[in-house]
Amino acid sequence: MKIGVIGAGAIGMFVSAKLSKSHDVTCYVRRDEQRLIINDEGIRLNDQTYRVASKLFDNLKNEDLLIICLKQTHLDSALKKLSENHPDTPMLFLQNGLSHIDKIKSLSQPILIGTCEHGVLRVSDYEVRHKGEGRIYLSAFEETTKELAKERISPIIDGDDFPVIFKDDLMSMLYEKLVINSVINPITALFQVENGKVLSNSHLKEIAYNLTVEGCEVLNLDENHMWKRVQQVAEHTSSNFSSMVYDIQKGNETEIESMNGYLLNISDQELPNHELIYHLIKAKEIM
Amino acid sequence: MKIGVIGAGAIGMFVSAKLSKSHDVTCYVRRDEQRLIINDEGIRLNDQTYRVASKLFDNLKNEDLLIICLKQTHLDSALKKLSENHPDTPMLFLQNGLSHIDKIKSLSQPILIGTCEHGVLRVSDYEVRHKGEGRIYLSAFEETTKELAKERISPIIDGDDFPVIFKDDLMSMLYEKLVINSVINPITALFQVENGKVLSNSHLKEIAYNLTVEGCEVLNLDENHMWKRVQQVAEHTSSNFSSMVYDIQKGNETEIESMNGYLLNISDQELPNHELIYHLIKAKEIM
Structure with missing residues (x-):
C-alpha cells in the first residue's frame, strides 16, 4: 500500500x-x-x-x-x-x-x-x-x-x-488517551523529567492519582481501570520524555489546551487539580 | 539594650x-x-x-x-x-x-x-x-x-x-503571614523565580489567588483583605527570592510542612490547591 x-x-x-x-x-x-x-x-x-x-x-x-x-x-x-x-x-x-x-x-x-x-x-x-x-x-x-x-x-x-x-468505541479510546496524557505530560513537563518519575517519585504519584480521578469524573470513566492504564503507560515509557517536556524545553507552545484545557472546558464542575496544573504549564510557557 | x-x-x-x-x-x-x-x-x-x-x-x-x-x-x-x-x-x-x-x-x-x-x-x-x-x-x-x-x-x-x-491579636497576625507565605513561597520555589513573578505572570497570579482563597477558608480570614496583603508583599519584595527558592536550590528541607502542610493538617475540608502545591514542593525536594 x-x-x-x-x-x-x-x-x-x-x-x-x-x-x-x-x-x-x-x-x-x-x-x-x-x-x-x-x-x-x-x-x-x-x-x-x-x-x-x-x-x-x-x-x-x-x-x-x-x-x-x-x-x-x-x-x-x-x-x-x-x-x-x-x-x-x-x-x-x-x-x-x-x-x-x-x-x-x-x-x-x-x-x-x-x-x-x-x-x-x-x-x-x-x-x-x-x-x-x-x-x-x-x-x-x-x-x-x-x-x-x-x-x-x-x-x-x-x-x-x-x-x-x-x-x-471511538470516544472511550480518545478519552482514555486524553486522561493518560493530561496526567503524564504536564507533570513531566513541569519538572522536565522522564515519564517513569511520575511513579517513582511518591509525591508525583499522588498528584498523578488525583489528576486521574478528576479526569475520570469528567469523562465518566472507571477510576481504577484508568489509574492502572496511566501507571501502565508511565511504566512502559519510563525512560522516555513526553512531548510536552520537549515543547517546554524548546519554548514551543504546548498541547496543554487540548489536554487539561479540554477537560476544564467540557466540565461543568470544578477541577482544581487540572486547573492548577494547567496554569502551571501556561505559566512556564510564558517564562 | x-x-x-x-x-x-x-x-x-x-x-x-x-x-x-x-x-x-x-x-x-x-x-x-x-x-x-x-x-x-x-x-x-x-x-x-x-x-x-x-x-x-x-x-x-x-x-x-x-x-x-x-x-x-x-x-x-x-x-x-x-x-x-x-x-x-x-x-x-x-x-x-x-x-x-x-x-x-x-x-x-x-x-x-x-x-x-x-x-x-x-x-x-x-x-x-x-x-x-x-x-x-x-x-x-x-x-x-x-x-x-x-x-x-x-x-x-x-x-x-x-x-x-x-x-x-496574635493568631490573626500569624494566620495572615501564614497565608502570605503559603502562597508566595511555594510558587516562587517551584519555578525558582523572584516574588514579583507571582503577580507579573498572569497564570501564577491566578494560582496565587486560588491558594489565597483556600487559605482564607481554613483560617476564617477575609479573602479580599488577604488577597490585597498577598499582592502588597509580593510587590514590596518583587525583586527578592523567597527563602524556599534558596532551600530548593541548596537541596535543603523546605518549610512547606509549616506552611501549606500546616493548613492541610488543621483543615477539615479538602484543599486541592494547597495539597497539589504541597506535593509539588515535596516532589522537588526529593529530586
Missing part, C-alpha cells in the same frame, strides 16, 4: 519507519532540510535504517492512505491542504487530545482516528529512538468509516512488532 | 544590623567560620557596615532580649539550650508558619511572637541585601506577656526605617 505520513516528528518518523517494511511510505514534511536528509539517509530507528521517501507537504500527492502525525498545535494550518486531497483517500489522524475531532468534521474524505501509546524520542531530523513499547489504537470516525477502519486499514498496517488494534 | 539574635541567616543578619544602630547586639551562630567573619567584618547591609558582635550559640549568655531568627526546621535542636537561658529574659520568635507555637509553650521565659515581612537576600556569611520594604509585627504570646510586648519591647526596638508594630 502507498502510505503518506504527514509530519515527521517523533511519532511520524516512527510510524514511517515501521510501516516502510511492508509498505511504500512517503513522509511529508515542512522543511526542505528535513526532506533532503530523509531522502538521503532514510529514517534511523534504534540503529536500523529504514528507506523512506520524503516530500514537501505542499507537494502532497495521492496515496492509498494518509496518516496525519501533526501535533494539535500544527493541525489547523494543514487542514486546508488536506481537504483538497483526493476525496477517496482515507486519512488516519493520530493526535493527542480531542481538539481535532471538531475540526476534521469538515473534511469530505473518509476519516479514521487513532491514538499512539509508543514512547518515542526524536533524536534528530531523521533519527528516532523507540523507548517504550505501546500500541496504536484505531477507530472509525463515523459509522460510515467503520468497515474501512476495521476490515481494510487496521489489518493491513498491523504488524508483529507494531500492533494496531481496532477499537469499536 | 543588650540584644542577642539567634541565627544569622538573611533575617537574623538584617535584624542584627538594623538594631545595632541603637542597641548592643550579639549575633549567635552555629559555625565558627561565620562567627569569625562577623566579628572581623561586622554585618554588611546594602553597602553599609554595622558593627555586631558574634558568638557561638553554645556560649549563649544573658541578654536583655533574645530574638530567635532560626527557621522552623532548625528550631527543634535549639529549644533545649534556649530553655536553659535566664528565666527572665524575654524571647521574641520570628518564624514563618505556626509550627513553633506548640513547641515553645514549654519555655518558662516570657515569650513574644513576631512576623517579618522584609524581603532580605543573604549574599554571604556576613552580607545581606534589603530588597523589599516590610514591617515586623509583634504580639504577645499570652496575656501575661502583653504589657511586655506592647509597652516595653515594641517601642524600644521600633525605628524610623525599621518599623515594629504591635498587634493585639
Whole structure:
C-alpha cells in the first residue's frame, strides 16, 4: 500500500519507519532540510535504517492512505491542504487530545482516528529512538468509516512488532488517551523529567492519582481501570520524555489546551487539580 | 539594650544590623567560620557596615532580649539550650508558619511572637541585601506577656526605617503571614523565580489567588483583605527570592510542612490547591 505520513516528528518518523517494511511510505514534511536528509539517509530507528521517501507537504500527492502525525498545535494550518486531497483517500489522524475531532468534521474524505501509546524520542531530523513499547489504537470516525477502519486499514498496517488494534468505541479510546496524557505530560513537563518519575517519585504519584480521578469524573470513566492504564503507560515509557517536556524545553507552545484545557472546558464542575496544573504549564510557557 | 539574635541567616543578619544602630547586639551562630567573619567584618547591609558582635550559640549568655531568627526546621535542636537561658529574659520568635507555637509553650521565659515581612537576600556569611520594604509585627504570646510586648519591647526596638508594630491579636497576625507565605513561597520555589513573578505572570497570579482563597477558608480570614496583603508583599519584595527558592536550590528541607502542610493538617475540608502545591514542593525536594 502507498502510505503518506504527514509530519515527521517523533511519532511520524516512527510510524514511517515501521510501516516502510511492508509498505511504500512517503513522509511529508515542512522543511526542505528535513526532506533532503530523509531522502538521503532514510529514517534511523534504534540503529536500523529504514528507506523512506520524503516530500514537501505542499507537494502532497495521492496515496492509498494518509496518516496525519501533526501535533494539535500544527493541525489547523494543514487542514486546508488536506481537504483538497483526493476525496477517496482515507486519512488516519493520530493526535493527542480531542481538539481535532471538531475540526476534521469538515473534511469530505473518509476519516479514521487513532491514538499512539509508543514512547518515542526524536533524536534528530531523521533519527528516532523507540523507548517504550505501546500500541496504536484505531477507530472509525463515523459509522460510515467503520468497515474501512476495521476490515481494510487496521489489518493491513498491523504488524508483529507494531500492533494496531481496532477499537469499536471511538470516544472511550480518545478519552482514555486524553486522561493518560493530561496526567503524564504536564507533570513531566513541569519538572522536565522522564515519564517513569511520575511513579517513582511518591509525591508525583499522588498528584498523578488525583489528576486521574478528576479526569475520570469528567469523562465518566472507571477510576481504577484508568489509574492502572496511566501507571501502565508511565511504566512502559519510563525512560522516555513526553512531548510536552520537549515543547517546554524548546519554548514551543504546548498541547496543554487540548489536554487539561479540554477537560476544564467540557466540565461543568470544578477541577482544581487540572486547573492548577494547567496554569502551571501556561505559566512556564510564558517564562 | 543588650540584644542577642539567634541565627544569622538573611533575617537574623538584617535584624542584627538594623538594631545595632541603637542597641548592643550579639549575633549567635552555629559555625565558627561565620562567627569569625562577623566579628572581623561586622554585618554588611546594602553597602553599609554595622558593627555586631558574634558568638557561638553554645556560649549563649544573658541578654536583655533574645530574638530567635532560626527557621522552623532548625528550631527543634535549639529549644533545649534556649530553655536553659535566664528565666527572665524575654524571647521574641520570628518564624514563618505556626509550627513553633506548640513547641515553645514549654519555655518558662516570657515569650513574644513576631512576623517579618522584609524581603532580605543573604549574599554571604556576613552580607545581606534589603530588597523589599516590610514591617515586623509583634504580639504577645499570652496575656501575661502583653504589657511586655506592647509597652516595653515594641517601642524600644521600633525605628524610623525599621518599623515594629504591635498587634493585639496574635493568631490573626500569624494566620495572615501564614497565608502570605503559603502562597508566595511555594510558587516562587517551584519555578525558582523572584516574588514579583507571582503577580507579573498572569497564570501564577491566578494560582496565587486560588491558594489565597483556600487559605482564607481554613483560617476564617477575609479573602479580599488577604488577597490585597498577598499582592502588597509580593510587590514590596518583587525583586527578592523567597527563602524556599534558596532551600530548593541548596537541596535543603523546605518549610512547606509549616506552611501549606500546616493548613492541610488543621483543615477539615479538602484543599486541592494547597495539597497539589504541597506535593509539588515535596516532589522537588526529593529530586
